[in-house]
Amino acid sequence: xxxxxxxxxxxxxxxxxxxxxxxxxxxxxxxxxxxxxxxxxxxxxxxxxxxxxxxxxxxxxxxxxxxxxxxxxxxxxxxxxxxxxxxxxxxxxxxxxxxxxxxxxxxxxxxxxxxxxxxxxxxxxxxxxxxxxxxxxxxxxxxxxxxxxxxxxxxxxxxxxxxxxxxxxxxxxxxxxxxxxxxxxxxxxxxxxxxxxxxxxxxxxxxxxxxxxxxxxxxxxxxxxxxxxxxxxxxxxxxxxxxxxxxxxxxxxxxxxxxxxxxxxxxxxxxxxxxxxxxxxxxxxxxxxxxxxxxxxxxxxxxxxxxxxxxxxxxxxxxxxxxxxxxxxxxxxxxxxxxxxxxxxxxxxxxxx
Amino acid sequence: xxxxxxxxxxxxxxxxxxxxxxxxxxxxxxxxxxxxxxxxxxxxxxxxxxxxxxxxxxxxxxxxxxxxxxxxxxxxxxxxxxxxxxxxxxxxxxxxxxxxxxxxxxxxxxxxxxxxxxxxxxxxxxxxxxxxxxxxxxxxxxxxxxxxxxxxxxxxxxxxxxxxxxxxxxxxxxxxxxxxxxxxxxxxxxxxxxxxxxxxxxxxxxxxxxxxxxxxxxxxxxxxxxxxxxxxxxxxxxxxxxxxxxxxxxxxxxxxxxxxxxxxxxxxxxxxxxxxxxxxxxxxxxx
Numbered sequence: 281x282x283x284x285x286x287x288x289x290x291x292x293x294x295x296x297x298x299x300x301x302x303x304x305x306x307x308x309x310x311x312x313x314x315x316x317x318x319x320x321x322x323x324x325x326x327x328x329x330x331x332x333x334x335x336x337x338x339x340x341x342x343x344x345x346x347x348x349x350x351x352x353x354x355x356x357x358x359x360x361x362x363x364x365x366x367x368x369x370x371x372x373x374x375x376x377x378x379x380x381x382x383x384x385x386x387x388x389x390x391x392x393x394x395x396x397x398x399x400x401x402x403x404x405x406x407x408x409x410x411x412x413x414x415x416x417x418x419x420x421x422x423x424x425x426x427x428x429x430x431x432x433x434x435x436x437x438x439x440x441x442x443x444x445x446x447x448x449x450x451x452x453x454x455x456x457x458x459x460x461x462x463x464x465x466x467x468x469x470x471x472x473x474x475x476x477x478x479x480x481x482x483x484x485x486x487x488x489x490x491x492x493x494x495x496x497x498x499x500x501x502x503x504x505x506x507x508x509x510x511x512x513x514x515x516x517x518x519x520x521x522x523x524x525x526x527x528x529x530x531x532x533x534x535x536x537x538x539x540x541x542x543x544x545x546x547x548x549x550x551x552x553x554x555x556x557x558x559x560x561x562x563x564x565x566x567x568x569x570x571x572x573x574x575x576x577x578x579x580x581x582x583x584x585x586x587x588x589x590x591x592x593x594x595x596x597x598x599x600x601x602x603x604x605x606x607x608x609x610x611x612x613x614x615x616x617x618x619x620x621x622x623x624x625x626x627x628x629x630x631x632x633x
Numbered sequence: 634x635x636x637x638x639x640x641x642x643x644x645x646x647x648x649x650x651x652x653x654x655x656x657x658x659x660x661x662x663x664x665x666x667x668x669x670x671x672x673x674x675x676x677x678x679x680x681x682x683x684x685x686x687x688x689x690x691x692x693x694x695x696x697x698x699x700x701x702x703x704x705x706x707x708x709x710x711x712x713x714x715x716x717x718x719x720x721x722x723x724x725x726x727x728x729x730x731x732x733x734x735x736x737x738x739x740x741x742x743x744x745x746x747x748x749x750x751x752x753x754x755x756x757x758x759x760x761x762x763x764x765x766x767x768x769x770x771x772x773x774x775x776x777x778x779x780x781x782x783x784x785x786x787x788x789x790x791x792x793x794x795x796x797x798x799x800x801x802x803x804x805x806x807x808x809x810x811x812x813x814x815x816x817x818x819x820x821x822x823x824x825x826x827x828x829x830x831x832x833x834x835x836x837x838x839x840x841x842x843x844x845x846x847x848x849x850x851x852x853x854x855x856x857x858x859x860x861x862x863x864x865x866x867x868x869x870x871x872x873x874x875x876x877x878x879x880x881x882x883x884x885x886x887x888x889x890x891x892x893x894x895x896x897x898x899x900x901x902x903x904x905x906x907x908x909x910x911x912x913x914x915x916x917x918x919x920x
Contacts, residue, residue, distance in 0.1 A: 358821045361814075364815055
């Protein structure tokens with residue numbers, strides 16, 4: 281019962297919201313749509329659900345063509361960034377609403393709602409209305425409503441974005457457990473790479489209406505197909521610089537000579553190098569490293585880690601390291617990049633090494 | 634922390650204080666003053682206690698205009714609120730027609746009240762008015778200067794024309810503020826249009842509707858200008874509402890005492906009804 285998208289596009293007036301996209305989502309899989317705001321995550325989800333119709337291409341579910349079949353006629357449920365519940369229903373009635381529409385017997389409804397409420401720890405507040413709940417409880421209710429239906433496709437559109445930090449952490453941990461062992465295809469949209477990594481499963485990286493890469497989350501993280509995917513999948517943003525590789529060394533920032541590191545086996549030439557912020561540290565940590573000195577722009581210290589933004593060679597590099605490294609803003613700082621972890625991209629942005 | 638004492642600040646509050654005093658406090662106190670005294674020429678006043686209030690409560694004429702007032706307000710609310718809500722539901726949510734609809738809806742609200750009265754006065758004339766002549770042409774005898782039913786029909790029609798827009802605009806503002814995701818969620822659930830209205834739109838419009846009903850209640854309960862221009866309270870006294878009665882007492886008869894007493898009772902009725910309604914509507918919110 282997998283969902284297959286074949287070359288679907290979405291055109292609105294002169295704008296292309298989704299470029300030709302083909303994906304196969306397997307039953308029981310947890311799929312993350314990762315991309316910045318306006319990258320097309322919501323549109324892609326609405327196309328999957330049947331809330332919007334694709335401009336071209338076909339959508340198949342369990343081998344059957346469902347392109348253009350309205351969402352009401354498909355077994356889909358959805359959770360939104362805003363906490364959407366019926367305002368004058370209590371929690372019980374909210375969770376029961378899709379079952380009542382389906383015309384289920386009240387005994388069956390009771391059993392199912394009880395189970396879903398238990399799972400989401402809502403049992404003590406079944407009699408309350410949405411406006412008497414915290415944000416986290418409201419979103420739990422919405423998730424319970426999505427679960428209770430036993431849908432074939434469950435779409436979650438940035439469900440944790442409006443929650444405060446603590447509640448977000450809590451639900452982040454619970455979510456994968458809720459969906460484990462179900463037949464449903466789960467699609468989860470987020471802007472945060474860390475959520476994709478936490479949930480595992482498969483990830484589709486989205487950039488300006490294009491799926492740049494689709495596959496197991498860890499594989500995409502380790503070997504992004506191109507620079508754009510690496511950028512989508514890095515927070516703080518991945519550091520980039522143009523390098524000239526000659527034999528065992530390469531020149532960065534115009535005049536700094538570094539050992540070639542992971543590029544040593546590549547032919548000589550010009551590449552775009554990408555190094556993730558946590559591979560740039562104030563102390564020399566790696567076997568093959570390159571040092572550089574730049575002007576400190578911003579420092580963010582969180583106690584367990586320090587994030588330092590440095591201006592070097594006309595661009596901004598970010599270092600993310602454990603512990604507290606207090607640098608003064610405006611002063612110069614020397615940082616070390618782990619060159620064995622560097623990624624090298626060709627002229628078209630494709631990954632070479 | 635020591636507090637800074639600045640007595641000069643009183644001077645800055647003074648203009649507002651003076652304005653409120655002249656706007657509300659002094660006139661109101663004057664009315665209270667009149668209501669407990671007997672007045673003669675040469676500014677002679679004599680204490681009369683609650684005589685005017687007792688007279689008022691026993692006055693059949695006032696009972697009748699109060700009853701007419703209540704009937705009028707009930708009919709007007711029963712028409713304007715559902716009608717305004719349905720028009721708001723039918724209006725487009727986006728696109729070039731939004732501003733066209735909004736301007737069309739706002740137009741009646743921009744017409745001065747006495748002009749509304751004259752407009753409908755002419756419109757309902759049985760010999761030359763579009764409405765009056767039209768109804769007569771259908772074979773139904775219609776003359777609002779002679780038939781009480783025709784007069785009531787015209788007065789209510791005029792008020793509906795003039796004020797339904799207010800309800801529409803308030804409801805429309807409430808409707809467009811409902812996030813799209815609610816409608817989408819309802820669609821995913823497979824909810825029917827009636828369910829969307831009953832369980833999403835209506836609960837979300839509760840506050841706006843409360844305000845709309847309150848405003849319409851207060852305004853229609855105080856209606857004066859349009860009716861005095863249209864029918865002058867006639868034929869006979871069949872469209873003589875409470876405010877018309879009040880003005881006739883105060884200006885026509887120069888009975889300052891009884892008029893002042895009526896003003897205060899009038900004010901208290903509106904205050905009480907508004908408070909009752911608001912408290913009933915909002916009681917769920919509190920607990």
